[in-house]
Amino acid sequence: MRQFSFIYRIVETVETRLPCKLNINAIATTLNVSRWHLQHEFKRYTGIPLGRYYRLRLLTLAIDALASSERNVLDIALEHGFESQEALYRAVRQNFLVSPKHFKRNPTLAKFFGVPPIDSIYLSFFQRMQSCPPEEVTFPADTFFGVVSNFSSVFFDEKETGFKVEQMWQTFAEATSGWQHQDRRYYALEYRNNCSVSSGQFQMLAVCNGEQESSLQPLARIELSRRKMWRFNLSHNPPLKALFVYLNQVFCIPRKLTLKRLPYIWQLDENGNLLFWVELRPFSKASSLPDSIQHLSRSPLSNQTLSGRIETVEIPAVCVEKSQRLAFVLNHFKTALPAVNAGAEQLMIGRLQSSDYSPDHDYQVSRFTIESGGSTHIKSGMVLKCVLQGCLSQIGEDLDSLYYSYLHEVGFVVRKGLEWIVCAEEQPGQVWYIELLIPVIKR
Structure with a gap:
């Protein structure tokens, strides 16, 4: 123009x-x-x-x-x-x-x-958004199956991101080559990890809905609840950098909106245009915490160093949702929970020693038995105490909202460190009471 x-x-x-x-x-x-x-x-x-x-x-x-x-x-x-x-x-x-x-x-x-x-790319994108503005719609509840891959932010290398997306879908096609694909819907689901704010790295899945069939490799299972989301109708091969500048600086700020929970959802429509869904909520420093979070300490707890012995286990890579990783941890160490609740042991999610702060950090759990003079020494660092009560699916979603939205409003971000489960009690009706120490740093 x-x-x-x-x-x-x-x-x-x-x-x-x-x-x-x-x-x-x-x-x-x-x-x-x-x-x-x-x-x-x-x-x-x-x-x-x-x-x-x-x-x-x-x-x-x-x-x-x-x-x-x-x-x-x-x-x-x-x-x-x-x-x-x-x-x-x-x-x-x-x-x-x-x-x-x-x-x-x-x-x-x-x-x-x-x-x-x-630049011209952003200006053209903005004009499209003016002629085809985002609309708030209901995304229905559904179950998806697919493959997961690690990515770096599009702001680092947009071409590399596009190449990795193609690779991800190729892996998905190979994993589901024997499936009946008629009447299925296909999406890319984008999640954030504890490392995302610091490293810009995150996880994305290529998925479809419908019945699960036999696969050549383990597949992730994602169950999304019904939710109100903003849908952006983009062009085929849209400029993703321009999208996120527009989303953050133009769309959210005037409306005083912020991210509510993940995932971001992507889908190609029948015309080859890319649809993008994001769930947002009003930004307010006085906003209440998500339902399953009963308490969040206002001030961080002081550093603590513990001595003892340790047992470490890898969490399956298909456990993409935080609720799934929690379920794995609590089930794998079920016999240890009485000792955890008595204060003799603790469960720690995160890699103890790794110079690479990547999404893989979230996929290791350690059982730490406290012993005076033990050979392993663990320092908790700055943490916030979070008390949760509810079913694991709700706890997982609410923790995502806490980590990637609400914490910013109270002046913290998640840092590289361990999530400490210091109490976990199963209650009637598949309800859990969990006390979690979250590694944070002042933003």
Whole structure:
């Protein structure tokens, strides 16, 4: 569109002025337009107020500098127009929901959170969303079977992501080659893991509904409950970076919405267009916790180091949902639960020793028997105590909501560490009472 050329000029002018303080009048003068016209046209064709876009680009440069240099935070803050280190901290936390310290020497995380310059791909995508806006629909309850694969954020390498998606579907086709596929529906389900905020890595599944048949490899089973979701009607081979910039900066912020629970759901419709579903909820610091979470401590517990002996088991890779991993842990160590509830033992989910913080971290559990002078020493680090009561399927969904949504609102993010089960009692009606220590760090 002809008007895009004007937006390109604004973006170019913004980039040349960064990291100086925003001066709307100076930009308007440079482009020979009024201040009103400048701001109106930019918001009209991008959906983002110019002042907010400028700030997001400024903060993106700041976190890039934190990630790629050894300079201290104060120097970087002053260079990017902040009067103090604390002012930069507040701005980054407000806009990216994590503290600047998490970006220090972590280019991967900076790329995951940063906002790239507006380009023609984003502008075309925004126009599509204007002509075909998202709508809130009901996604029906269903059961799915499929294969799982690990991914890195599309912000790292969009082509690599597309290639891995093709590989995932090829694996699915081979695993279900003998199935009757008529009348089945096919989706990609995208989940987050404990590592996702820090590493940008996550898990995705290629799945179909219908009856399970014999397979050449173990398949994951996913049972989704009925839910209200926002559905985005995208083009075939849509720009995924543009989608998530639009979702986070244009769609959610004006509506004061945030992620409620996973998975993200993807599907090709009969015309070859990609449909994207996401479940959102109103953002509010005063919002109540999910139903099965009876209590969440407001302040983290102090560090604790325990001595004892340990027994470690791998959780099956098909246990993608948190409820499935919990069910495996509680069943495998069923005979140990009395000792756990008495305080003599604890169950720890997570890899004890691994330099690679990936989704695989969530697929190991250890039984730790506390013994004075034991050969194994475990340090819990900073944790929040969470008390849960309900069926495991509800507990699993609510923990996902807690980890990837509610924790941000109370000032924490999940860190690399162990989830400690310090109490687990089965009650009548397949209800569980669980006390869980969640590894966190202040955001």
